Amino acid sequence: DTEVTQTPKHLVMGMTNKKSLKCEQHMGHRAMYWYKQKAKKPPELMFVYSYEKLSINESVPSRFSPECPNSSLLNLHLHALQPEDSALYLCASSQGTGAGANVLTFGAGSRLTVL
Amino acid sequence: GEDVEQSLFLSVREGDSSVINCTYTDSSSTYLYWYKQEPGAGLQLLTYIFSNMDMKQDQRLTVLLNKKDKHLSLRIADTQTGDSAIYFCVGGYSTLTFGKGTMLLVSP
Numbered sequence: 001d002t003e004v005t006q007t008p009k010h011l012v013m014g015m016t017n018k019k020s021l022k023c024e025q026h027m028g029h030r031a032m033y034w035y036k037q038k039a040k041k042p043p044e045l046m047f048v049y050s051y052e053k054l055s056i057n058e059s060v061p062s063r064f065s066p067e068c069p070n071s072s073l074l075n076l077h078l079h080a081l082q083p084e085d086s087a088l089y090l091c092a093s094s095q096g097t098g099a100g101a102n103v104l105t106f107g108a109g110s111r112l113t114v115l
Numbered sequence: 116g117e118d119v120e121q122s123l124f125l126s127v128r129e130g131d132s133s134v135i136n137c138t139y140t141d142s143s144s145t146y147l148y149w150y151k152q153e154p155g156a157g158l159q160l161l162t163y164i165f166s167n168m169d170m171k172q173d174q175r176l177t178v179l180l181n182k183k184d185k186h187l188s189l190r191i192a193d194t195q196t197g198d199s200a201i202y203f204c205v206g207g208y209s210t211l212t213f214g215k216g217t218m219l220l221v222s223p
Contacts, residue, residue: 006157041215041216042215042216043213048210092158099146099209103148103160104150104211106150106157108157
């Protein structure tokens with residue numbers, strides 16, 4: 001299995017809703033990432049988990065809450081989002097975080113619309 | 116940190132060669148990568164080059180690295196309409212930095 005699977009593919013939510021994005025990989029990768037991508041822009045790093053521990057939080061607002069239940073799963077919990085949070089949310093994984101081990105395999109993304 | 120710059124748009128005709136250029140600032144980037152993103156899709160690793168190499172060829176793709184000028188290029192031979200996408204140049208040591216992306220448009 002060489003894929004990163006993200007669900008749901010599309011999500012529409014109101015500003016008072018609580019929802020979650022899910023990501024799964026079975027490649028034995030020990031690092032997992034959340035990126036946010038706005039239209040016609042490059043992906044922006046949000047969070048990095050290494051060996052199931054949060055290693056990087058790029059000053060992301062607390063309305064985004066990541067969780068790594070085990071080495072294969074990564075969740076992003078969403079609460080009280082703003083319309084400007086509408087974007088494509090990409091999950092990625094890599095063997096590790098060191099140089100050469102950090103080749104990223106991306107999922108297809110979850111397209112989030114906040115009304 | 117790393118800063119990666121690339122041209123934003125390239126238009127070619129089917130069958131021509133495409134060359135996408137990129138410059139980077141961090142000489143400690145051990146690997147440099149090219150990712151492809153088709154409309155509405157995630158990113159796909161196309162190829163990468165180790166920093167002690169000057170060139171890497173992989174079927175229709177040729178990557179050239181000029182370490183002195185911190186310049187990276189991706190050449191796609193015999194470009195096809197299916198190559199139309201955004202191409203991201205990516206560098207960095209542990210945390211990767213993405214360029215803004217080059218939109219390649221291939222016309223028949």
